Amino acid sequence: xxxxxxxxxxxxxxxxxxxxxxxxxxxxxxxxxxxxxxxxxxxxxxxxxxxxxxxxxxxxxxxxxxxxxxxxxxxxxxxxxxxxxxxxxxxxxxxxxxxxxxxxxxxxxxxxxxxxxxxxxxxxxxxxxxxxxxxxxxxxxxxxxxxxxxxxxxxxxxxxxxxxxxxxxxxxxxxxxxxxxxxxxxxxxxxxxxxxxxxxxxxxxxxxxxxxxxxxxxxxxxxxxxxxxxxxxxxxxxxxxxxxxxxxxxxxxxxxxxxxxxxxxxxxxxxxxxxxxxxxxxxxxxxxxxxxxxxxxxxxxxxxxxxxxxxxxxxxxxxxxxxxxxxxxxxxxxxxxxxxxxxxxxxxxxxxxxxxxxxxxxx
Amino acid sequence: xxxxxxxxxxxxxxxxxxxxxxxxxxxxxxxxxxxxxxxxxxxxxxxxxxxxxxxxxxxxxxxxxxxxxxxxxxxxxxxxxxxxxxxxxxxxxxxxxxxxxxxxxxxxxxxxxxxxxxxxxxxxxxxxxxxxxxxxxxxxxxxxxxxxxxxxxxxxxxxxxxxxxxxxxxxxxxxxxxxxxxxxxxxxxxxxxxxxxxxxxxxxxxxxxxxxxxxxxxxxxxxxxxxxxxxxxxxxxxxxxxxxxxxxxxxxxxxxxxxxxxxxxxxxxxxxxxxxxxxxxxxxxxxxxxxxxxxxxxxxxxxxxxxxxxxxxxxxxxxxxxxxxxxxxxxxx
Numbered sequence: 050x051x052x053x054x055x056x057x058x059x060x061x062x063x064x065x066x067x068x069x070x071x072x073x074x075x076x077x078x079x080x081x082x083x084x085x086x087x088x089x090x091x092x093x094x095x096x097x098x099x100x101x102x103x104x105x106x107x108x109x110x111x112x113x114x115x116x117x118x119x120x121x122x123x124x125x126x127x128x129x130x131x132x133x134x135x136x137x138x139x140x141x142x143x144x145x146x147x148x149x150x151x152x153x154x155x156x157x158x159x160x161x162x163x164x165x166x167x168x169x170x171x172x173x174x175x176x177x178x179x180x181x182x183x184x185x186x187x188x189x190x191x192x193x194x195x196x197x198x199x200x201x202x203x204x205x206x207x208x209x210x211x212x213x214x215x216x217x218x219x220x221x222x223x224x225x226x227x228x229x230x231x232x233x234x235x236x237x238x239x240x241x242x243x244x245x246x247x248x249x250x251x252x253x254x255x256x257x258x259x260x261x262x263x264x265x266x267x268x269x270x271x272x273x274x275x276x277x278x279x280x281x282x283x284x285x286x287x288x289x290x291x292x293x294x295x296x297x298x299x300x301x302x303x304x305x306x307x308x309x310x311x312x313x314x315x316x317x318x319x320x321x322x323x324x325x326x327x328x329x330x331x332x333x334x335x336x337x338x339x340x341x342x343x344x345x346x347x348x349x350x351x352x353x354x355x356x357x358x359x360x361x362x363x364x365x366x367x368x369x370x371x372x373x374x375x376x377x378x379x380x381x382x383x384x385x386x387x388x389x390x391x392x393x394x395x396x397x398x399x400x401x402x403x404x405x406x407x408x409x410x411x412x
Numbered sequence: 413x414x415x416x417x418x419x420x421x422x423x424x425x426x427x428x429x430x431x432x433x434x435x436x437x438x439x440x441x442x443x444x445x446x447x448x449x450x451x452x453x454x455x456x457x458x459x460x461x462x463x464x465x466x467x468x469x470x471x472x473x474x475x476x477x478x479x480x481x482x483x484x485x486x487x488x489x490x491x492x493x494x495x496x497x498x499x500x501x502x503x504x505x506x507x508x509x510x511x512x513x514x515x516x517x518x519x520x521x522x523x524x525x526x527x528x529x530x531x532x533x534x535x536x537x538x539x540x541x542x543x544x545x546x547x548x549x550x551x552x553x554x555x556x557x558x559x560x561x562x563x564x565x566x567x568x569x570x571x572x573x574x575x576x577x578x579x580x581x582x583x584x585x586x587x588x589x590x591x592x593x594x595x596x597x598x599x600x601x602x603x604x605x606x607x608x609x610x611x612x613x614x615x616x617x618x619x620x621x622x623x624x625x626x627x628x629x630x631x632x633x634x635x636x637x638x639x640x641x642x643x644x645x646x647x648x649x650x651x652x653x654x655x656x657x658x659x660x661x662x663x664x665x666x667x668x669x670x671x672x673x674x675x676x677x678x679x680x681x682x683x684x685x686x687x688x689x690x691x692x693x694x695x696x697x698x699x700x701x702x703x704x705x706x707x708x709x710x711x712x713x714x715x716x717x718x719x720x721x722x723x724x725x726x727x728x729x730x731x732x733x734x735x736x737x738x739x740x741x742x743x744x745x
Contacts, residue, residue, distance in 0.1 A: 166499070167563060216734055229678070229737045236671040237730030240723040243595035247720070254591060255584050262577045337577070338570035345563060385578060392574030399567035403550050403560065 088351035092363050095350075099147065099367040106146075106374045107139045137270075145268040145332055146373050146387070147366045148276045150339060152329040154365015155287060155358060156322035157340025158347070162294055162356035163315055163322075164228045170341040171326045174231025177335040178238035179209020180327060181261055184334070185242055188257050189249040198260065199272075199331040206327030209234065214319065263336030263388030265373055272332045279328040283321045288358065290318055295355045336388045339365050342395035349402045368395055421690050424683070428697045439476040439704045440468060444716045470602075478601040478609075479704040479721070482666050485613045485658035487699020490673025491680070491691050492620050492658075495627045496651045497562050503674035504659040507565035507652075510668035511572035512543030513660070517593060518579045522586040532593065533608055536664035543568055544656040548649075596669035596722025598707050609661040616657035617696065623651050624688040631686060669722045672699050675733045682736060702729060 075081040107123075108114040112134060114122075121127050122135045157170045164174070171177055183205020187193040193201065217230040242261075246254050293309040301311050326340065346368070347360035372390035441452050447464050454460075455468030486504060493502040504510065516539025520526040526535065547568050551561040580587040629642040637644050659673070676699045677691060684690040703721060706728055710719035 167566075216738065219738060226737055230734050232674065233730045233733040233737065236674070236726040236733070240595075240671075240726030240730070243591075244719070244723050246591045247595060251584060251588050255581070255587060258577065258580055258587060262581065337573060341566060342570060385581065389574045389578040389581070392570040392572075392577070394574075396567040396570030396572070396574065400550055400564065400571065403564055403567065407550075407560075 085351075085353055088353045088357070088360055091347070091350045092360050095360070095363040095367045099363065099370050102367070102370045102374050103143045103147065106143055106370060106377065107135055109374065109377045110134075110139065141270045141273050142265050142268045143370065143373075144273050145276065146265050146369050148273070148280055149265075149329040149333045149336060150343075150366035150369030151284075151362045152276070152280060152325040152365070153336060153339040154343035154347070154368070155284065155362040156325040156329075157365070158344040158356050158358050158361035159287065159294070159318050159322040160340070161344050162298055163318060165298060166228055167345060169228050169231075170344075171322065172335060172338065172340055173235065174228055175213055175235035175238060176206055176209055176231075176323060176326050177330065178235045178242065179212075180206035180330040180335055181242050182238050182245075183208075184260055185245045185257055188260065189245045189253050192253065195267075202334075203327050203331040206323070206330055209238065210320075210323035210327065214316075259386055260334045261388075262386045263334035263391070264386030265333055266386065268333065276328050276332045279324060283325055284362070287318065287321050290314055291356065291358050294318060294358075298355065334386075334388065336369060337392045338395050339368055339391050342399050343368055345399055346395070346402065349406065421684060425690075425693060425697065428694065428701070432697055432701050435701050435704045435708070436476055436480065439479060439708050440472045442708050443467075443472060443711050444718070474603045474606050475598050475601040475707070476704065477603075477606045478665060479598050479707050480700045481606065481609060481613050482598070482662040482669070483672060483700030483703030484696045485616060485662040486669060486673040486703070487676040487695040488617060488620050488692060489655045489658035489662070490675075490699075491677035491688070491695040492623070492627070492651050492655050493673070494677050495631060495688055495691075496648065496655070498631065499562050502562065503670050504655065504663070507561065507655065508543035508547050508568040508572065509540040509656070509659045510663060510670060511569040511576070512539040512541070513537070513663045514576050514590075514594065514668060515539055515543075515572045518576050518586055518590055521589050522579050522583045527589065533605065533664040537612075537660045540660040540663060541656050543572065544652065544660070548652055592720075593667045595720045596667035596725075597720040598666050598703075599718060599720070601665070605665050609665045612657045612661035616654045616661070619650055619654035620658065621692055621696075623647050623654065624692045627651065627688045628686075631688070667722060669703070669725060671722075671726045671729050671733075672703055675729050676702060678733065679736055 072086055073081050073083045104116050104119050104123075108116055108119045114131060114134065118127060118131055119135060122131045123140070127135065153171075160169050160171055160174070161167055163169070180202040184198045184202040186205075187198045187201035191197070213227070213231050213234050216234070217227040219226065246257060249257060293304070293314040296304040296307050296309045297311065297314060299307075304314075305311050329336075343365040344357060344361040347357045347364040350364075351357055351360050353360075368391060369387065372394045373387040375394060376385045376387050376390045437452075440456070441447060441449060445464075445467055447455075447467065451462075451464040452468060454462075455465040456473070459465045459469060489504050490502070493504060493507065496502070513536035516535040517532045519539075520532060520535040524535075526532060547561065547564045550564040550568075576590075580590055626637070626642040626644075626647040629637040629640045630644060630647060632640075634644050637647075662669070676695050680691050680694040680698060684694055703725060706724040707721040709728070710721055710724040713719060713724075
């Protein structure tokens with residue numbers, strides 16, 4: 050990435066107003082709905098990318114299947130062999146990937162919005178670390194099965210969520226205090242994790258590192274079930290609260306004056322975010338940096354203020370699937386866990402966007 | 413009123429120095445092997461080569477000195493970083509320093525076959541410095557804003573950790589080494605390590621203290637700072653350089669100990685208020701108290717084994733930090 054030091058570009062004098070013009074769709078009956086074009090296009094484009102990547106990913110592996118066959122199999126017209134490979138082996142993995150990515154992206158957007166800090170994502174303020182403690186205890190101390198590890202991480206994530214909320218509570222949970230308490234908790238939990246890793250036998254430590262990185266290898270329909278229900282219940286709930294959340298970003302006092310029930314909104318949204326993170330982590334491990342980078346990427350692509358919930362969610366799913374596809378294609382099937390690539394891909398992309406933004410004079 | 417407050421703060425600083433001295437003595441005297449105070453004195457000033465003298469001079473003294481240097485460096489760097497990015501979450505890891513150092517160390521282990529802790533030092537230092545320069549360039553050099561710096565640092569960290577994890581997963585031997593380096597420890601300190609990092613940390617401390625005043629102005633935003641006559645870009649560059657020197661050296665010598673740099677400035681701010689001219693010296697003095705204190709405790713609790721200082725710092729510091737956050741309204745940046 051080269052620094053754009055070349056010719057002193059004339060700074061775009063017409064500093065483009067943030068965001069795109071807001072359009073409205075009116076019906077004959079006098080109903081109207083307001084929408085912004087750019088976010089809408091972004092979401093649709095990301096969806097297309099995610100679905101295309103999913104199809105290619107299903108076709109990727111030791112037994113390659115062309116995309117056309119994958120699509121016809123998904124539509125129920127495939128051969129028996131293809132049906133087994135697609136529906137029983139590879140589809141669940143892809144579905145887990147999409148759901149995990151969506152859940153992480155959404156919860157990241159929620160946390161970053163509630164704490165009003167781009168770094169206030171669940172993997173910075175302790176929730177990811179809590180899940181990791183639960184999983185590591187099972188791996189290192191009990192040498193438990195994959196299923197036990199999932200339960201351990203779920204329990205760890207939920208207990209941490211409750212604990213952090215209670216510790217941050219003092220006549221309401223202020224975003225700033227929540228973040229600081231979360232960071233304190235994250236430090237303690239990271240230390241516990243480090244300690245567990247140094248005490249583990251090297252075989253267990255290696256298994257633990259794969260889990261910590263986050264992986265989709267060997268995920269089947271049994272992981273899809275619980276995660277799917279979490280998403281089905283929580284995602285609509287979150288979107289129902291999207292409007293008050295947007296007002297909450299203006300500060301507690303303003304939101305209160307505008308009629309938002311500040312504490313209740315925050316409690317509901319944070320509970321949903323914690324549950325989403327915990328469920329996603331239980332299914333695939335704490336896939337690194339999706340919840341941190343997805344909202345930032347989404348925001349830069351939509352150029353729209355506000356929490357960008359939908360775009361962040363779709364971005365998370367796209368990022369995770371694209372990363373898994375990259376891991377499978379470049380390094381061979383089931384060699385590298387997806388978490389390795391999400392970091393590289395998300396981080397690299399964000400760096401590139403920052404550089405591009407700078408060149409264009411948009412800060 | 414201000415005069416009295418200054419006197420009070422100066423007195424507090426003296427008291428802190430006294431506490432630091434006590435902790436230093438404790439760090440030399442306490443350990444797996446019990447050594448009476450008389451022998452400690454003898455080891456320090458009248459070395460005749462007895463067993464106790466060797467323990468004191470070869471093990472405890474370098475370890476204590478390194479803890480002192482690293483602690484001061486991490487705390488000061490954390491304070492500068494929080495002022496610079498105007499983000500209470502900023503810590504020495506934020507601008508990619510830990511990730512850069514870790515990536516360099518894991519490469520050193522896996523590809524260059526470096527296995528000794530002293531061998532890591534230069535790799536770690538080079539790695540953190542390189543990432544810092546990258547982050548600064550992407551953060552916008554002249555147009556850098558706190559949020560952009562933080563985001564660039566985080567993005568670099570994300571990308572580098574992907575690489576680090578990949579190497580660890582493919583090379584189990586590297587993982588075996590890395591898991592001990594990552595928690596952060598003072599146990600392998602030697603006089604040569606202390607000598608290696610001393611010049612960097614010394615220069616870093618001087619630079620950081622120089623920018624305390626302009627950082628105060630920049631706390632009010634870049635425009636106000638400019639109007640007040642501060643050289644915003646120059647201050648930012650010097651502060652970044654100071655942080656690189658301080659953290660790069662400390663991380664290279666003892667591994668990524670993050671929490672000290674995050675927590676101490678918050679604690680200090682709760683009784684000094686937002687004036688960097690007090691925050692920075694206090695952080696310099698109190699951080700080694702935390703680090704050395706944690707190291708002493710780590711030596712005692714599981715005697716004769718040891719708990720790494722990075723783990724103890726977080727286990728003690730975390731709850732203390734949460735307690736402080738809850739007790740009073742935290743001083744905002």
